[in-house]
Amino acid sequence: MQLKPGVFRLDRCRQCGHVFQNPRLSAEGLQYYYRDFYDGMNFSKMQKGMRRKRATYRRRASALLPFTTTPVAWLDVGAAHGHFCKTARNVFPGTLFHGLDASASLAEAVVQGHVDRAFQMELPALLNSPLRATGYDVISMFHVLEHVTDPRTYLECAMELLKPGGLMVIEVPNPACPMARLLGRYWLPWLQPQHLHLAPRHNIVRLLGELGWDVLLADEGAAHDPIDVTAAVALFANQHLPVAPAPWHVAEPTRSGQLLRRAGWLVALPLLLVGHVVDKAIVGPLLRMSGQGNAIRIIARSPRRAIS
Structure with missing residues (x-):
């Protein structure tokens, strides 16, 4: 993360x-x-x-x-x-x-x-x-x-x-949660x-x-916790967008990279909102009932x- x-x-x-x-x-x-x-x-x-x-x-x-x-x-x-x-x-x-x-x-x-x-x-x-x-x-x-x-x-x-x-x-x-298999490495509880x-x-x-x-x-x-789909979108975006500044990165993030990261999160925002709705209205109730x-x-x- x-x-x-x-x-x-x-x-x-x-x-x-x-x-x-x-x-x-x-x-x-x-x-x-x-x-x-x-x-x-x-x-x-x-x-x-x-x-x-x-x-x-x-x-x-x-x-x-x-x-x-x-x-x-x-x-x-x-x-x-x-x-x-x-x-x-x-x-x-x-x-x-x-x-x-x-x-x-x-x-x-x-x-x-x-x-x-x-x-x-x-x-x-x-x-x-x-x-x-x-x-x-x-x-x-x-x-x-x-x-x-x-x-x-x-x-x-x-x-x-x-x-x-x-x-x-x-x-x-x-x-053993089905979402663990479905989302693979992007299942947050790993x-x-x-x-x-x-x-x-x-x-x-x-x-x-x-x-x-x-x-x-x-x-x-x-x-x-109804967060699986939302978190998977966030983890995918976080991994594939340019990194944010942090002391453990070997190379200093570039200005163009930071602009691209902000733009990427703006693109991901609608997907996060959709994921939130899916988690709350569909996936969460189904997994609780089952x-x-x-x-x-x-x-x-x-x-x-x-x-x-």
Whole structure:
């Protein structure tokens, strides 16, 4: 998306359907590609995008209503700028929201009042931290597990941090979505090189069962984000038009190239609008009804007593 240098390969296990980046980036490599994506040069743009997703955040929070009405404390893993927590307060007004993220932008979420407490670290580090809370009623991980090198460890950590009988809600991309095959490399949820793992629903459910979770909901329709066609048009245009100025480009973009890029986006604008209508009116409803959306939502309950 930023047109930083690099080519990335995804392999799919023929037996179970798990999709994984191969070879996988090192921690230093990941840091290079994360840099200026959520923070730095892209901070303002990312803030605007997250503010526009209030309806999505409200649906995510409301998905817990059939299972709990009064969570005392909620930990949002991958909280970024805290916009989900800000919106979720309207659904659960009496809940304390804590945010966890490796990004420095989380500090601003505390200043803005989006979260009550912030942990700038990875989830496994919280287990051994003196800042660790006594236990959470809910832990959310919205589009987090696909980013981490070891999703199993994150699920184990969540169980340790939850109160007995506490709830976990996760959302991850659905690699079995028909749009993934149709759009190929221009399907946004591939999001290379950030997404290291894309697991089908049955793999996640099986793993949760092995770890002792009680799976209450596993759905591939309700969490669908109607953006596939629009994003594919944008990704295609972004890749094929002259690059915008950025410090990671070897050659300085020319003035004629920048004029051509602006003209190209003007040409692409009607296609983006058509894509938006198609996503909202046709593709989105069809995928939700068929249960083949671009995201998987799973709600699970931790054991009410310790597993021996």
